[in-house]
Amino acid sequence: MTRLFNDPAAFADEALEGFAAAHRRWVRPVTGGVVRAGGTPGGQVAVVVGGGSGHYPAFSGLVGRGLAHGAAVGNVFASPSAAQIRSVARAAHGGAGVLLMYGNYAGDVLHFGQAAERLTADGVPALTYAVTDDVASAGPGEAGKRRGIAGDLPVFKAAAVAAERGLPLREVRDVAAHAGARTRSFGIAFSGCTLPGADHPLFTVPASRMAVGLGIHGEPGIGEAELPTADEAAELLVATLLKELPEDVAAPAGQRAAVILNGLGSVKYEELFVVYRKVAALLAEAGVETVDPEVGELVTSFDMAGVSLTLTWLDDLLEDLWRAPADTPAYRKGALGEPEASAAPATPAPDTEDEAIPAASDASRRAAGTVLAALEALAATVDTHVDELGRIDAVAGDGDHGIGMQRGSTAAREAARAARDLGAGAATVLAHAGDAWADKAGGTSGALWGTILRSVGTALGDQEAPTAARVAEGVAGASAAVQRLGGAEVGDKTMVDVLVPFAAALTGAVAAGDGLTAAWDRAATAAAGAAAATADLLPRKGRARPHAERSLGTPDAGAHSLALITRAVHGVLLDHQ
Ligand SMILES: Nc1ncnc2c1ncn2[C@@H]1O[C@H](COP(=O)(O)OP(=O)(O)O)[C@@H](O)[C@H]1O
């Protein structure tokens, strides 16, 4: 239970503010996260890590010498936005490029990928690496789909030490990939976490049972079993990881491994030690030499009761990098010499970039009023359904869809209003709204909704009066852009299952001669049907994928919210026709 909070929507920002105030020796706050207080030494690759809030000490607590140069921090259980990541990376840049590192989640992949593209366009060389250590989240044949959990730490550390030793950007990424390929984790949980402001946990486990194969976002495990003793828990964790050796490790005997026994938030250190006692014995029995083991909270999930085991199978290089000293707010080992001189801030992060408002025709400015009304209706419908969207998302996901949509749609409405007040046309109002949505919400839906609004705006332009055909073209463009960006297809149980039939119905009705309002009405009806039909699908993308069976019978959260929004926008079109 999270008891101490103010406005739940401000929780992540306020926690970061307090963290930075408490740890000035190590970190300096910048827009979107924190960087090392002493900066990045000139000519050194900067390793910028990041992810959602709720996982402390990941990610901000891992910034300091011997570990990350900066951390981009998103909302609770939602990836930071591309704008946040870009800002942190520019502040951390020491002149030799930036490696962006994160766990393999849809929102992180989208936003860190977009940030890397924007940084490269800014003249800051940037590469990405997603950690995929959780063996429960996909089979060995699909290792690229696995989530990142406590294995983040050894992989981040290997890359950061390689950067400190002067390796160039590509080689630092190669070291990250090498460490990632040799890192595996597996966990169990006894109760889910409760998000700030929520009155019940994201999942529960019966008292005599445990969830097997936990996630770090309050996702339920992939299975359930009898509650074990501490020794039985250790046996399960060790046996699972010994079955999952990396390709280039033939057998455990004779190997060395970095070991992390990670508490997820409310398992006591003493309990962890009782489990570790057996973990150490079992690894020794298997002939594995443990190197600098860590027992404690390193990647958490609020107050979730759970524990995970991570093994990084070491070779000489990885052992050297794992043993290297580190000095961060939450992770310290060994002794470090005097800090090197930091680079002059090569690419200071702009706090805000005021985009000029391009000239618009009177007709487009009038249309901008309708666009603003549509965004107001959109935000109002999200507000009304925020709890319902969270509940649907919690069935197999992380329960944050309502909060994320609320943050995004509120920011979009405010940005649209400001742009409209400055005389913007329809395209510019939608572009500002889309950027604000992606920036303030982060997460998968933030990136995708930002793209939807921008795509529709591109089709409308700032000069012509929007016709029904242009609106339909814009929606079809948005549908194609979402599929390109997120890689989902119809049938994967995502918002694409609604966006594609919605766009097709709108285009079809307009081509058949319907006016915009009538065509939109038909399309919104098709959207509602398509959203309901996602209840029968098994998810193949996003957070819900590892819990596919559990989601049967419940519609996809993003599909449902999109259908609700299309109906709300129809109300605005009726009023403005
Ligand atoms: N690859 C994808 N393509 C399109 N939509 C996706 C994809 N992955 C997830 N989604 C949509 O995003 C929704 C989840 O949004 P949200 O909960 O806000 O993001 P997150 O999962 O990052 O917390 C899902 O219900 C689904 O509709």
Ligand SMILES: O=C(COP(=O)(O)O)[C@@H](O)CO
């Ligand atoms: O949840 C996180 C990011 O993934 P999303 O796909 O945006 O939910 C974050 O907590 C882990 O980085």
